[in-house]
Amino acid sequence: MSIVAGCDVGSLTSKAVVMKNGKVVGSAIIKSKVKPQASADKAMNDALSAAGLTLDDVQCCVGTGYGRNKISFVDKKVSEISCHGKGANWLSPAVRTAIDIGGQDCKAIKLDGRGKVEKFVANDKCASGTGRFLEVMAGVLGIDLSELGACSSKARSPVTFAASCTVWAQADAVKLLNNGTPFEEIGAGINTAMASRVAILVNSIGIEPAICMTGGVAKNEGVKNALEKIIGHRILKVRKADPQLAGAIGAALFALEDLNGRGS
Amino acid sequence: MIVAGCDIGSLTAKAVLMQNEEILSTAMIRSTPRPQESARRVMNSAMEAAGLSMDDISYAVGTGYGKSQISFVDSVESEIACHGRGAWWNVPSIRTVIDIGGQDAKVIRVDEHGNVTRYSYNDKCAAGTGRFLEVIAEALDVELEKMGELSLKSTEKVNISNQCVVFAETEVVSLINEGKEVADIINGLSRAMANRAASLAKGIGVEPDVAFTGGVAKNGGVARALGQALGHPLIELNIDPQINGALGAALIAQEKLKQSSI
Numbered sequence A: 001m002s003i004v005a006g007c008d009v010g011s012l013t014s015k016a017v018v019m020k021n022g023k024v025v026g027s028a029i030i031k032s033k034v035k036p037q038a039s040a041d042k043a044m045n046d047a048l049s050a051a052g053l054t055l056d057d058v059q060c061c062v063g064t065g066y067g068r069n070k071i072s073f074v075d076k077k078v079s080e081i082s083c084h085g086k087g088a089n090w091l092s093p094a095v096r097t098a099i100d101i102g103g104q105d106c107k108a109i110k111l112d113g114r115g116k117v118e119k120f121v122a123n124d125k126c127a128s129g130t131g132r133f134l135e136v137m138a139g140v141l142g143i144d145l146s147e148l149g150a151c152s153s154k155a156r157s158p159v160t161f162a163a164s165c166t167v168w169a170q171a172d173a174v175k176l177l178n179n180g181t182p183f184e185e186i187g188a189g190i191n192t193a194m195a196s197r198v199a200i201l202v203n204s205i206g207i208e209p210a211i212c213m214t215g216g217v218a219k220n221e222g223v224k225n226a227l228e229k230i231i232g233h234r235i236l237k238v239r240k241a242d243p244q245l246a247g248a249i250g251a252a253l254f255a256l257e258d259l260n261g262r263g264s
Numbered sequence B: 001m002i003v004a005g006c007d008i009g010s011l012t013a014k015a016v017l018m019q020n021e022e023i024l025s026t027a028m029i030r031s032t033p034r035p036q037e038s039a040r041r042v043m044n045s046a047m048e049a050a051g052l053s054m055d056d057i058s059y060a061v062g063t064g065y066g067k068s069q070i071s072f073v074d075s076v077e078s079e080i081a082c083h084g085r086g087a088w089w090n091v092p093s094i095r096t097v098i099d100i101g102g103q104d105a106k107v108i109r110v111d112e113h114g115n116v117t118r119y120s121y122n123d124k125c126a127a128g129t130g131r132f133l134e135v136i137a138e139a140l141d142v143e144l145e146k147m148g149e150l151s152l153k154s155t156e157k158v159n160i161s162n163q164c165v166v167f168a169e170t171e172v173v174s175l176i177n178e179g180k181e182v183a184d185i186i187n188g189l190s191r192a193m194a195n196r197a198a199s200l201a202k203g204i205g206v207e208p209d210v211a212f213t214g215g216v217a218k219n220g221g222v223a224r225a226l227g228q229a230l231g232h233p234l235i236e237l238n239i240d241p242q243i244n245g246a247l248g249a250a251l252i253a254q255e256k257l258k259q260s261s262i
Helices: A036-051 A080-091 A131-141 A145-154 A166-178 A183-205 A221-231 A243-263 B035-050 B079-090 B130-140 B144-151 B165-177 B182-204 B220-230 B241-261
Strands: A003-009 A013-020 A023-031 A060-064 A097-101 A106-111 A117-123 A211-214 B002-008 B012-019 B022-030 B057-063 B096-100 B105-110 B116-122 B210-213
Touching: A003 A036, A003 A080, A003 A243, A013 A036, A013 A243, A023 A036, A023 A243, A060 A080, A060 A243, A080 A097, A080 A106, A080 A117, A080 A211, A080 A243, A097 A183, A097 A243, A106 A183, A117 A183, A131 A145, A131 A166, A131 A183, A131 B165, A145 A183, A145 A221, A166 A183, A166 B165, A183 A221, A211 A221, A211 A243, B002 B035, B002 B079, B002 B241, B012 B035, B012 B241, B022 B035, B022 B241, B035 B057, B057 B079, B057 B241, B079 B096, B079 B105, B079 B116, B079 B210, B079 B241, B096 B182, B096 B241, B105 B182, B116 B182, B130 B144, B130 B165, B130 B182, B144 B182, B144 B220, B165 B182, B182 B220, B210 B220, B210 B241
Parallel strands: A003 A060, A097 A211, B002 B057, B096 B210
Antiparallel strands: A003 A013, A013 A023, A097 A106, A106 A117, B002 B012, B012 B022, B096 B105, B105 B116
């Protein structure tokens, strides 16, 4: 019997996954706290209690995400890129291109058949095309981030954003709202603007199907559909687990490999 | 013959009235949501200061992002041409103009006649424009006008690692939480802004003398950092650097008038 865990401390959310014999038995997604250590503790405790286990039961734990160096309970740290690649492969083994959109970055990762990273590109310099863009824009519209995706299916004539810069788009959205443009039309435009920005990154690495999206933004149908149209490829729907858990799942799988390696 | 230049920017609207190569009056107001109204108001204010009315004006040139919506101008001119002309007229040895406005940054090279030879600008990304300072001023709860002064009081070097305004705003909040001084943070931002403008300038080559114009030129912190980043002293214009575009528009109006009267 093997019990392993992965903990992914991101800028906006922290995720933990507990795996027993290769199956997810507990997971948690929480809003990140000011201190990465506190986020890691809370996410891991939640995942463990969902699994009915304690930290002592975990044989090996891997940490990832931007706060990975501050987690006290991990045995090992692995980069987000490797963890997301591994996680995407586990979620959907056919995947060769994984698009991960996090709270303040966006990554396009090319994988081999076993989930090993062949190549990647990332943007963490500009808020546009990251989860932060959507967060800021949802704030302008006064809606919850989770409500943004549905705008695309409700809109009849989505607006077009001229500028990709978050700051300029924010000012444009305020103007549109003041002019009485319905928020669904603006929301749909936001999703499309986001997708066009992500598409530039994805196209720059060269798309190889199958493609999947991970990270919180994968749950936004508006962005996903717009991205499919722009890149001209279907994006696989991840069903095996919440796509936001991909990094933590990858981390748990690295923990499992580590554990198995120790035995032999 | 009296001519006018009217520069409708994103944040402020400026007007300059001239007669025989001399400035009669200037005016500056905060832009209203309607460019047409901003233009009318700022022009009225400049005319009032000179004791003139619209009938006295022989030729008016409009510039700035709202230029196409000004009803009373005889022609429009690019901001690039106006800023180049204004600075060169003010100090004829000027060969490079760095203009940072509310939502863009421009670098303009002019020849010995004040004609534009090369230019480069950024209006795609808020970093390196006046908006950057505005956003951070709000995050720090400091008046925009006080930022330059505060920057010069800095005693410790703080670097801002993010170029993106959105990410820099978060970084500034964490720096405050870490106990860094506001003056030091603002100084770090001023240097970040200056470096951004300097790299735009180096892209087309910097030839001295260099003038710094636009609203951000009034920020002493950014001005000092820009001079250091370029390795050239910045020549001070003897006008408000923010009205330089409107001045250039008035100068071009004067020229157009001469051409039409020949």
